Amino acid sequence: MANHATVRLGSYTIPLIGIDPAATREQCDRCHDRFHFQSVQLNPAGNQWLCEKCMKQGPMENLLDGLSQHAKFLTKAELKTELSARGIDVDSFLKTSHAIIAKHKKQKRKSDKPGSL
Numbered sequence: 001m002a003n004h005a006t007v008r009l010g011s012y013t014i015p016l017i018g019i020d021p022a023a024t025r026e027q028c029d030r031c032h033d034r035f036h037f038q039s040v041q042l043n044p045a046g047n048q049w050l051c052e053k054c055m056k057q058g059p060m061e062n063l064l065d066g067l068s069q070h071a072k073f074l075t076k077a078e079l080k081t082e083l084s085a086r087g088i089d090v091d092s093f094l095k096t097s098h099a100i101i102a103k104h105k106k107q108k109r110k111s112d113k114p115g116s117l
């Protein structure tokens, strides 16, 4: 590990003698690890600085990441409106989920009953 900072220029690594390596470290907005500033890049959405590894994450991870960040700022009612706009009926979705869980619990109770075969 070099004890001075470096910059990459094409295929060359230029030493910056007398400059602390910490000076060229940038934090990744997703994994919060620190990397050389030249390997941390602005994501396509332009709202996060990401390391190479986080940048390679699939679109689904990016979407989920964006959603969970977004959801922090939404009230329950706003979230419901957002989902409805995307064609998701929250109420019926919840009702269906509850029905499935209730049915499962009922079946479990039946099978747990002693003496029943």
Ligand SMILES: [Zn+2]
Pocket (backbone or CB within 6 Å): 028, 029, 030, 031, 032, 033, 050, 051, 052, 053, 054, 055
């Ligand atoms: Zn990262």
